[in-house]
Amino acid sequence: MSNHDALAERFGTPTYVYDLDVTAQARDQLFALLPDGFGLYYALKANPHPEIARELREGGCRAEISSTGELANALRAGFCPEHILYTGPGKTDGELDAAISAGVRLFSVESYTDLQHVGSVAQRHGTTARCLLRVNTTQGSASTGIRMMGRPSQFGIDAETLPSLMPAFKAVAGVRVVGAHFFTMSNAQDEDALLGEYEFVLQSAAQLRQEAGLPLELLDIGGGFSSPYAVPGARTDYPKLRVGLTQLLDLYLPQWRTGEIELACESGRYLSGSCGTLLAGVVNVKESRGSRFVILDAGINVVGGLSGIGRLLPAAVGIEQAGQEPGHLVGPLCTPGDSLAKAAKLPELAPGDLVTVPNVGAYGVTASLLSFLGRPAPTEVVLRGGDVVSVSRLDYQRAYEVSP
Numbered sequence: 001m002s003n004h005d006a007l008a009e010r011f012g013t014p015t016y017v018y019d020l021d022v023t024a025q026a027r028d029q030l031f032a033l034l035p036d037g038f039g040l041y042y043a044l045k046a047n048p049h050p051e052i053a054r055e056l057r058e059g060g061c062r063a064e065i066s067s068t069g070e071l072a073n074a075l076r077a078g079f080c081p082e083h084i085l086y087t088g089p090g091k092t093d094g095e096l097d098a099a100i101s102a103g104v105r106l107f108s109v110e111s112y113t114d115l116q117h118v119g120s121v122a123q124r125h126g127t128t129a130r131c132l133l134r135v136n137t138t139q140g141s142a143s144t145g146i147r148m149m150g151r152p153s154q155f156g157i158d159a160e161t162l163p164s165l166m167p168a169f170k171a172v173a174g175v176r177v178v179g180a181h182f183f184t185m186s187n188a189q190d191e192d193a194l195l196g197e198y199e200f201v202l203q204s205a206a207q208l209r210q211e212a213g214l215p216l217e218l219l220d221i222g223g224g225f226s227s228p229y230a231v232p233g234a235r236t237d238y239p240k241l242r243v244g245l246t247q248l249l250d251l252y253l254p255q256w257r258t259g260e261i262e263l264a265c266e267s268g269r270y271l272s273g274s275c276g277t278l279l280a281g282v283v284n285v286k287e288s289r290g291s292r293f294v295i296l297d298a299g300i301n302v303v304g305g306l307s308g309i310g311r312l313l314p315a316a317v318g319i320e321q322a323g324q325e326p327g328h329l330v331g332p333l334c335t336p337g338d339s340l341a342k343a344a345k346l347p348e349l350a351p352g353d354l355v356t357v358p359n360v361g362a363y364g365v366t367a368s369l370l371s372f373l374g375r376p377a378p379t380e381v382v383l384r385g386g387d388v389v390s391v392s393r394l395d396y397q398r399a400y401e402v403s404p
């Protein structure tokens with residue numbers, strides 16, 4: 001009996017299994033790809049599970065959050081408030097209150113009014129917040145990944161407006177502008193495209209420093225590191241990144257060598273994607289007009305939820321069980337959108353069989369349509385050295401039990 005079979009027997013399905021040994025490998029690999037001294041923010045959006053966040057923290061990561069829930073998970077994972085970066089285009093009064101009360105002092109702001117908002121809450125708490133201006137760059141060189149910038153956007157301050165706005169930014173009370181935050185691409189499999197994007201970012205940052213007086217005590221150059229999602233495969237290796245990025249820094253921002261400019265980047269999927277495997281059970285197999293449908297107990301309520309609403313990710317889950325029989329892999333929900341893989345090559349499968357979906361440690365549970373159709377959330381089991389160290393399940397259904 002394989003370890004996965006044993007875990008499925010013990011904890012039932014659907015169950016996510018997170019292997020912290022793999023989390024640590026991914027973390028150490030990403031640090032090794034970066035020039036020495038780079039800070040690395042873990043975007044809890046990818047997976048806020050405190051055990052995963054703790055494993056990343058223990059290896060030197062900081063936390064990037066954008067809600068009170070993520071704040072609670074980051075604190076539970078042991079991050080000290082000084083190592084938390086708060087981001088997002090819609091920070092509410094209540095969220096800012098909670099973050100500043102908890103000691104968070106570093107914010108990425110997306111507009112002049114966002115900066116004023118952070119400043120007024122900081123003042124109310126008798127403190128000063130350090131702010132990074134998130135920059136909406138004018139254009140980019142990326143040929144892969146999701147382009148985030150260069151268009152009208154709720155994210156970032158339009159780069160071309162910075163020279164005229166900078167005096168006003170610097171005059172806002174309750175905040176000190178300490179640097180810049182770029183996030184221009186996601187999931188870049190092509191190393192040259194990633195380096196090209198960083199070149200553009202570093203060039204833009206240097207130019208804004210020169211022409212607009214943009215402070216660069218801390219420069220967060222973004223991320224873009226790629227890791228397979230819900231299909232077998234290894235994390236992307238970037239053999240030229242460390243040397244290439246060092247050369248770009250020496251060219252555009254030589255002050256990085258003296259420590260005058262602190263550098264950071266950020267990642268969600270690279271750090272937590274590969275540590276997670278979904279164990280799903282086959283509930284039924286049916287034939288319809290010549291097609292085989294394999295119906296699982298996990299659908300877009302458990303994995304790939306964002307793709308269920310037609311956004312961001314193709315619904316094309318790949319299971320580890322190899323086979324040659326065509327079939328559609330579907331979930332249990334009452335919507336034709338609950339499809340995990342169309343016309344996939346599957347093995348013989350029967351009710352009660354186990355299928356495993358690899359590389360779902362990021363954008364799994366919390367990025368899915370968890371409460372749609374009211375099924376319980378999947379169990380989440382955390383392993384270290386092959387031993388179970390934590391078992392939990394989000395209990396969203398209790399929300400209805402709270403009376404006003």
Ligand SMILES: *Cc1c(COP(=O)(O)O)cnc(C)c1O
Nearest residue numbers: 043183186187223266267268269
């Ligand atoms: C979503 C997000 C990330 C994480 O993206 P990955 O593709 O998971 O690495 C990092 N930074 C920002 C600002 C984000 O919005």
